[in-house]
Amino acid sequence: MSTEFTTHFVNPSTSEDLLLEDDKCSASYMTPYATVIAMAALYLLAIFYFLKNGKKICLPLPDSLHPYQKRLKQLERDLQSYLIAEDGMEVDDYQIGQTDNGFVFRGGVYPKTRNRFNARVTTAVKISFPIVKRSINLLEDALRLSKLEHPNLIRLLGVSELSFTVFRPMIALEWLPGGTLADYFTYSIRAKEDDDRPTVQLKDMLSVIHQISLALKYIHGNLDEFGQELTHGRIIPRNILISDQELKKCHVKLGDFGDDPLPGSVPILAYLPPEILCCSEKVAPHRPENDVWMFDRGLSCPPTCPLDVWTLVTDCLSEAHIRPRFSSTTPALSIPNRVSSLHNSISTSLFLYPTPDISSCSCLEHHCQNIAVYY
CATH class of the missing domain: 1.10.510.10 (Transferase(Phosphotransferase) domain 1)
Structure with a gap:
C-alpha cells in the first residue's frame, strides 16, 4: 500500500509565487495616492487639534503664570459683565501713547447686536506688555475702574476675552478727542x-x-x-x-x-x-x-x-x-x-x-x- 507524501509538502515554486503575490499586495498600499491621502488626513488632524487647543499654546510658561492663576480666575469672574468677544474689539494702527503696563492705541468696540444704528464706538485700547506682572496690573486697573463711576473719571467700556483665553490683556476705555x-x-x-x-x-x-x-x-x-x-x-x-x-x-x-x-x-x-x-x-x-x-x-x-x-x-x-x-x-x-x-x-x-x-x-x-x- 503506497502513501503519497506529495500532499504534505509545499512546492518551492508555489511558495515563491505566494511571496511575490504578498509583496505585490503590500506594495499596493504604498502607492502615491495612498501617501497623499495619509498625509492629508494627518494635516486635517493637526488643524483640528490646533483649533481646539491652539489658544492654550499661546499661554505663558506654567511656572511664570502659576503664582497668579488663582487671582486671574477671580479677575475673570469680577469682570464678567465687561467681557467682549474677540471680534467685538478692534485696535487701529495708531499708537496714542505708552503706560507703565503697556501700549495705548486708538480702537473701537462693537455692540453685541450690530446694525446700522449702533456702529463702532471709538475708544482707547490698552494692550499690556508681554510680562505676566504687567498683564495682571492692567487687569487690576480695569477692575478698579469697573467699581468707580464719576463724571471726571475715565469709564471702562470693555475687556477683551483674549485677556483670559490666551492671556493677552486688552481693555477699552472712554475716548476723549482733545487728547491729554x-x-x-x-x-x-x-x-x-x-x-x-x-x-x-x-x-x-x-x-x-x-x-x-x-x-x-x-x-x-x-x-x-x-x-x-x-x-x-x-x-x-x-x-x-x-x-x-x-x-x-x-x-x-x-x-x-x-x-x-x-x-x-x-x-x-x-x-x-x-x-x-x-x-x-x-x-x-x-x-x-x-x-x-x-x-x-x-x-x-x-x-x-x-x-x-x-x-x-x-x-x-x-x-x-x-x-x-x-x-x-x-x-x-x-x-x-x-x-x-x-x-x-x-x-x-x-x-x-x-x-x-x-x-x-x-x-x-x-x-x-x-x-x-x-x-
Missing part, C-alpha cells in the same frame, strides 16, 4: 510761534484743576479691597484727558491708575513725593496725601502769581501729615472747595502764557509786549 493735557501744552502751546500760540488763562486752568480735584475727592472716598482709602498714584498731565482743545469749555477726566512696581524695585519718578522716594520698604505704601503732593507740585512762585494760589500750592507740598485733603472733615478747607473759591475770584487778565498787546507795543524786534507771564 500734556500733549495740549506740548503741541498746541510750546511748539507754536508766539503769534499762533493761544492764550491760556489761569482761570481756565483752575477750572481744569477743580475737575480733577473732584475726581480725586471721589476716589479717596472709596475703599480698596483691604479697607484702606483708595488712591490714584499718577497725578500727572499725561493722565489728564480733555474733551476739547479750548480749555474754557472742555470737560476733564482723570485716567490711568497707578501701577505697583515690580517686586524689589522702587521706580525713581519725578512726580513721586519725597516720603515714597525715601521709604526703606521695598514697595512703598501709597496714601491719599501722596496724591495731594502730585496734584500741585510745581516750580518756584512766578512773579504774577496771586498769593492765595501760591498758598494752596505750598500747602500741598508741605509735610505729609499737614497737607490738605480732597475730602476734609472741614468742607471749607478741602482742596476742591479752595480751588473753586480761587476760580471764582481770579481775574481773567492773568495768563499762564504770554499774550501780545499790540496797542502798547514798544518792542522793535517782536512788535509786542508781554503783559503777564505766569507759568
Whole structure:
C-alpha cells in the first residue's frame, strides 16, 4: 500500500509565487495616492487639534503664570459683565501713547447686536506688555475702574476675552478727542510761534484743576479691597484727558491708575513725593496725601502769581501729615472747595502764557509786549 507524501509538502515554486503575490499586495498600499491621502488626513488632524487647543499654546510658561492663576480666575469672574468677544474689539494702527503696563492705541468696540444704528464706538485700547506682572496690573486697573463711576473719571467700556483665553490683556476705555493735557501744552502751546500760540488763562486752568480735584475727592472716598482709602498714584498731565482743545469749555477726566512696581524695585519718578522716594520698604505704601503732593507740585512762585494760589500750592507740598485733603472733615478747607473759591475770584487778565498787546507795543524786534507771564 503506497502513501503519497506529495500532499504534505509545499512546492518551492508555489511558495515563491505566494511571496511575490504578498509583496505585490503590500506594495499596493504604498502607492502615491495612498501617501497623499495619509498625509492629508494627518494635516486635517493637526488643524483640528490646533483649533481646539491652539489658544492654550499661546499661554505663558506654567511656572511664570502659576503664582497668579488663582487671582486671574477671580479677575475673570469680577469682570464678567465687561467681557467682549474677540471680534467685538478692534485696535487701529495708531499708537496714542505708552503706560507703565503697556501700549495705548486708538480702537473701537462693537455692540453685541450690530446694525446700522449702533456702529463702532471709538475708544482707547490698552494692550499690556508681554510680562505676566504687567498683564495682571492692567487687569487690576480695569477692575478698579469697573467699581468707580464719576463724571471726571475715565469709564471702562470693555475687556477683551483674549485677556483670559490666551492671556493677552486688552481693555477699552472712554475716548476723549482733545487728547491729554500734556500733549495740549506740548503741541498746541510750546511748539507754536508766539503769534499762533493761544492764550491760556489761569482761570481756565483752575477750572481744569477743580475737575480733577473732584475726581480725586471721589476716589479717596472709596475703599480698596483691604479697607484702606483708595488712591490714584499718577497725578500727572499725561493722565489728564480733555474733551476739547479750548480749555474754557472742555470737560476733564482723570485716567490711568497707578501701577505697583515690580517686586524689589522702587521706580525713581519725578512726580513721586519725597516720603515714597525715601521709604526703606521695598514697595512703598501709597496714601491719599501722596496724591495731594502730585496734584500741585510745581516750580518756584512766578512773579504774577496771586498769593492765595501760591498758598494752596505750598500747602500741598508741605509735610505729609499737614497737607490738605480732597475730602476734609472741614468742607471749607478741602482742596476742591479752595480751588473753586480761587476760580471764582481770579481775574481773567492773568495768563499762564504770554499774550501780545499790540496797542502798547514798544518792542522793535517782536512788535509786542508781554503783559503777564505766569507759568
